[in-house]
Amino acid sequence: MKTVRSFYDKYHMEIGNIVLILVLAIVLFPRLSADYVLHQFVIIVLLTMGLSLEMLSGVLDFAFMAEIAMTTCLGGLCLRAGFPVWVSLTVMILAQMLFGMAKGLLIGKIRVNPILLTFILQQIYQGIAAVFGDAIQAPIPRDYYGSYMFWMIFSGIAVVIYVFLQLLLTHTYYGKYVRMLGENETSVKNSGIRFDICRMIICGISGIVFAQVALIFLFITNGGSAGIGRRYLYPVIAAACLGGINFLKGKGNLRGTVLGSLSMVLLLNLSAGLSLYSYFSYIWEIAILVIAVVIFARESKN
Amino acid sequence: MNSVKNILSVKNIVKTYPGVIAINDVSFDVEEGEIHALIGENGAGKSTLIKVLSGAIVPDSGTIELEGKQYNQMTPKLAKDLGIEVIYQEFTLVPGISAAENVFLGDKTKPGAFCDIKDREARAKKIFDDLQVDIDVSRPVKTMSPAHQQLVEIAKAVSRNVKILIMDEPTAPLTVSEVETLFRIVRELKAKGVTIIFISHRLEELFELADRVTVMRDGCYVGTENIKDIDRQKLITMMAGRELKESYPSRTSQIGEEALRVEHLTGNGDHDISFTLHRGEILGFAGLVGAGRTELMRVIYGADPIESGKIFVNGKETNIRTCQQAIQHGIGYIPEDRKAHGAFLRMSIKWNVVVNNLRGISKGPFVDEKLENRIAEDYEEKFQIKTPSLEQRVENLSGGNQQKVVIAKTLAANSEIIIFDEPTRGIDVGAKQEIYKLMNQLAGEGKAIIMVSSDMPELLGMSDRIITIYEGRKTGELAKSEFDQNYILDLASGGEEHGKNK
Amino acid sequence: GKGGTSGSGVKVGFLAPTLQTEFMIGIDEKLHEECDNRGWDYVSASFDNDSAAAVSAIENMVTGNCNYIVAMVSDTSCDDALKAAQEKGVKIIECGVETAVHDLVLKTDQYSIGTQIGDMAADWLNSQLGGEGNIVVYTTYQNQDMQDRGQGIQDAIKEKAPNVNILEVVDIGKDVVGSGTTTTETMLQKYSNLNGIVCYGDAAAVESVEAVKAAGKDNENFGVFACDGTNQALKGINDGTCMRGTMYFEPIGSVMAEYIQQMVDGKTVDEAVETPIHAVTKANIADYYKADK
C-alpha cells in the first residue's frame, strides 16, 4: 500500500497524462490522422521543451512566441532577398539564439519578476515584427508541409533535443545550475556562479530549440508573419503545466513535458471534433489552461 | 505541591510532518511569573512546540491550558489577545517597512480607522529608549543588521501587554552587550509578573537567567528541573541522552606560511583594515553588533565591492571582484544569514551540500551521482544532520540543522581559506563540538580559517589570534597569550585605540 | 459528445482571422444559422492572424470531420495545409484573397472597397462642403488587406475631391477598444478645423462618432465614413448623426452557404465570385436598417 502510494506520488503526473491521452485517443479515434497529430505534436513538444528549460530555471516566459515571429520574418526577408536557404536558416537559428541570450541577460541583470520583463519584451518584439510588415511571403521552392521527409527530420531533431536536454538536466552540473537559478539568487552568487551568464546560456539553448519551430513555421506557411505562433502561447504554457513543470519550484522533468504536449495536442483536436462553436473553442483552450494550472501550479501548503 | 499556580499547561501535544514526528506527546507546566527555559538538541522540537503555543501551526492532537481554560487550537490572533507574545527563531519582520511600523505590526495604536505615523514612531522610539537601544525607527528593517532586526523583534514583543513572553533563541544574533540589555529587559518583565519561556543553546545563559528548565529530546519530553538543582554537565547529558564532554578541543596544528593578507582594505563601510592569516591558523574576529565584520568578510569574498586596498592570496596580489573569483582563489564563505544568503531552501539536503563543488564531482559535464551521494552521506554523518532522508527539503529542517547544511555546503567545495561567519549560531552543544573539531581538523590540514563570532567563550576557546573591529575600523589584534575577555570587549567597544600600528 | 457528422454527412468549418469584430462575428453567425437550417454540422475557429495557428486549425477541422472548409486567409501561408486537406477530400472555399488552392473563391478586393469608401466620402464633401474641407484618414497597418483598403480611400478622395485636405493618415493600430475614441479626441485637439474622418472600419468609426458628439462637433459640416455595415453604424446613419456612410456587405454567410449547397448538390461552380457590396448613406439607409430593431 505504501509503495503504491509513493509510486503514485512520484508518477501521478505521468499516470494522469497517460489516462487522458488514452481517453482522448479513443474518443477521437475514427478520424485521428497520424500525420496531423505528428505535425502538431512536433511543434508543441519543441516549444514546450524550450519553455520548460526556462521554467525550470524559474522563468515563465511570455516573449518566446514573439521572438519566433521575429525570426520567421527575418527568415522570410532573407529568403526573399535571395540568400541561399542554408544561410537563411543559419541566420534564423543564430537570431533566435541571440534573442534568447538577450532575454537571459536582461533577466539576469534586471532583477525584476521575469514575467513582467518578458511581457515587456513581448510588446517590443511584436511591434518590431509588425514593422517588418504583416506577412512576408518567401519563395519556398517546394511543398514542405506535405513532405514526409520534412516532418521526419524535425521529429529527429526533437528527439535529439530531448536526449540532449535530458542529459543536461539530470546528469550534468549545468542541470543543477538550471534548477538553482529558480531558487535563491543571493545564494547562487555566494556559490560563486555567474547567474547572469548562466541565465544567458539557458535562454540561449531554449532559443535554439525555439528556432526549430521558427523553421517549421517558415516552411509550412511559406513565409514569416508578425502574428505567427501567437495562438500557441497559452496552450504551450498549459502543456508545460500539464506535464508537471512548475516554474515556482523549479520542479518537473522532460518526460512530463512530452506527455503534457501530447495531451495538449489531443485536447485541442477535441474542440474541432466536438463541433464547438467559436467562443466555446476559445473557452475550451482556456479551460485546459486553468485546469492544468489549478492542478499543477499549486504551491505546497506546508 | 507548590503554592505557585500554573499559568500554562501543555498537554499531550503531538505534531507530525511527513516522515518526522516533530513533537511526540509532550506535556509540561509553566508557572506564573517564572523564567522557564526550554532546551534540547537541534531538531528536538522546541520551535515546533512554541509555534503550537502561539497558533502559528496546528498540532495533530493535544490541548493547551491557559489560566485554567482549555484550548484545542490556537490562532495567532487568539494568542495575542490572550497575552502570548512570541519572538520566533526566524525573523517575522516585514523587510520593506520601518522599524516603528514593524513594532506595531497589525496593532491599532489609536482607535478609529486612521493611523498617526508620527505618534507611532514616537511610541516606538520610546520603547527602544526603554530598551536602551539606539535605532532609527523610521528606517526600513531590511537595511538593518540581523542583530538590530532581533532588537526590533524584541521591541515588537514587549510593546504589547504581554502575559507570557516566548523567545526562541533570542540571543543567537546578539553580542555580549545586547545580550545584557535583553536580560535586563527580561528581568524587568519578570518583576512585573510576566511569565517567560526562553529557548537557547547557550547554556551559561540559562544558569544566569532561568528558574526552571525543561529538556526535550527527539520530540519527546525528557524532564523539568529547577536550575539550582542541576549542573551544566547533567543538563547536557539530559539533552544528548549520553555523556558528552564539553570543551574546546585542543589543536596541534602547525601555523604555516601566509595564506591571506589584507592591506588597507576600505569598502562596504569598513576603513583601512589590514591583517594577515596563515595556514593552519584560526583567526577570530570580535566586535559589537554592526561593527562591520560581516561587511569585511563579504568584501574579501567578492560579494560586495572593494573601494581601495589590496588582497593577497598566498602572497600574490589578487583582483577579486566576484564570488566566483574568490572561490577560484580558494576562498570559501559561510554566510551568517543562512536563509537569505546560504541555503537553497526548497532544494534537498543532498542538492545543497554538493552545489558549491559541482565541477569537482563531475567528469566533464556529467555529475558523478555515486560520489554525490557519498559526499552528502559523509556530511550527514559528520554533522549528524537530523533528517529522515537526504532528499528532504532544507526548508523543513530545524534551524540548527539548516546551519549544518550550509556549513557542509561550503566545506564540500574544499577551499583553502574558509571564512566562518557566526558558524555556531543556533547550533546545539553536540553539533558545536563537531564543528569545532572540524575547524581544528581543517586547520590541521593546513587550511586557513577566519571565524567571526559573537559568542565570546567560543572565540576565546578556538582562536589563535583575535582581531577586534569597532565601527568599521580595526581596534586591536591579540595573540593567544594576551586573550582576556574584558580587554577584548573593551577594544570591541572602541575603548582603547590599540593595534593601530599592528 | 463524439466528433462526427450528422445525418446529412456535411460538416462545414469556418476559419476566421479573428472573431472579435462585429463584421466577422456576423459572417460566423449567419453561416452557422444557414448550416443549422440545412442540417449540416458547423464548427468555427479564429486564428488571430496567426498563420501557424491557421494551419493547425485546418488540421483540426479535418480531424473533426469537416468536409467543407471556408478559409478566410489573407495570403498564401496556408496553401500547403489546404492542399493536404484537399487531398483528403475536403472542399476548400476561400474567402477574401485568391490563392493557388481552392475549389471556390469568394473574392473581395480591399483596394476597391477602399475606393468606394473614398468615393462616398468625396461625394459628401463635394455636395456639403463644396469640395473643400479638412479630413483625416484612419487606417491600420496590422495587415496587408487593411493597408490596401486605406490606400484605396486616399486615392479615391484625391481623385474625386482634389481640393480636400487630407491632414493626416493615422495608423490607429490594433482593434483595441477605445483606440477610436482616443485617436479622435487627439485629432480634434490637433485640428480645430476638421470636417471629417474616413476610417477603414466601423468599429473605430462609431467610437469616433461618440468622441465627436462629446466634443460638440456633431453638426451638418462633419462627416464620418467607414466600412462593414455594422448595426451601430447603420443606426448612426439613420439617426442623422455625423456617421454618414458605410459599406454594406451582402450577408457573406448566406452567399457562402448557397455555394456550398451547390457543391453538395454536385454542381460545379464558377471560380472567383466577387462579394456583393453596397455603399450605404442617408439616401438609401431605409433599405438596410429597420429602426424598430
Place this chain on the structure above:
Amino acid sequence: MEKTSNKFITFYKKFGIYVFLAAVVIIFSIIAPNFLSVANLINILRQVSIFGIVVIGVTMVMIGGGMDLSVGGIMAVVGMVMGYCMVNVGLPIPVAVIIGIALGVAFGAINGVVAIKLHIAPIIVTLAMMLVLQGVAYLITGGYPITGMPKAFLTVGQGYVGPVPIPVILFVIFIVFGWIVMNKTYLGRNIYALGGNKEAARLAGINVNKLTVLVYSFAGFAASIAAIIMVARTNASQPGAGSSYAFDCMTAACLGGVSIAGGEGKISGTVVGVIILGILDNGLVLMGVNSNFQSVIKGLILLLAVAIDCYQGGQKRKKA
C-alpha cells in the same frame, strides 16, 4: 562616501519618476505640435482617467503582494452585463450600475479566494481569470457590442463639471481615496505588511485571508467603475474592452515604483506612472508615429524605467 551615494539613491527613488515625467513633457512640448495646450492636457487627463482608476486598484493589490491581470476581463464583462441590463432588459440605470459593481467586486473576491484556498500564485489565478472573463464577455451577446445607452447614463463618461470632465473627477476621487487608505489608515499599514511578509503579518494577528480578498475586491470595484465610465464614454459595451489592461496596469504601477514583490510603492508614484503612459500615447499620436513603432517605443521606455528602478534598488534584490 557611502552616505552620499545612499542619499543619491534615496533621492532618485523618491523623485526619479518625476524627473522622468518632466523629461517626457519637455521632449513632447518641443517635438509634438499642440502638445502643450490646456485643452490637450485636459484631454490627456480624460484619456488616462479610466485607466488610472483601474491602476489604483491594481496598485493596492500589488502592494499587498499580489498581482491582478484580470482587471481588463472584469471591465469587459461588467461593461457587457451593464449594457445588457440597460439596453436589452431595460433595467433602470442605478440598478444596472449596482449589478455591474456587485459583479466586479465578486470577480475580484473570487480572485482572492482562489489564490488563498487553492494556493495558486496570484499572477496565474488572475491570468486565468482574465482569459476566462474575456471569453465570457464574448458569450454574452455572441461578440456583438451593445449600443444605445440611455442619455442620462452617458453623462458619466461624456459630461463636464465646469471645464473638468467627469471621468477626471472620478479619477481624482480614487486617487485621494487610495492615498488616504494607503498612507493614513491601519488598513493601509496592514496591506503593506501583507505584501512585505505575509507570514509575519499572519503571526502579528492580521487576518491575512480577509485582507487579501478585500484588496482584490477593491481592484474589482475599481475595474467596474472604470467599465461604467468606458461604456458611457463610448456609448457602447464592447466585449474586447480592456484587453490591453493586464499589461498596461502592471507597467504603470512598476513605472511608478511599486515593487513586483509587494510591500513597496506609493499611490502618488502610480499616478505619475499613469500620466507618463498617457502622455506617451497622446504625444506619439500627435507626432503621427506608426502604431507598431509606438508599441516598440513604449516597450523600450518601460524596459529602461524598470532597469533604472532595479539599478537604484540594486541591494534589495528580491525574488517575486
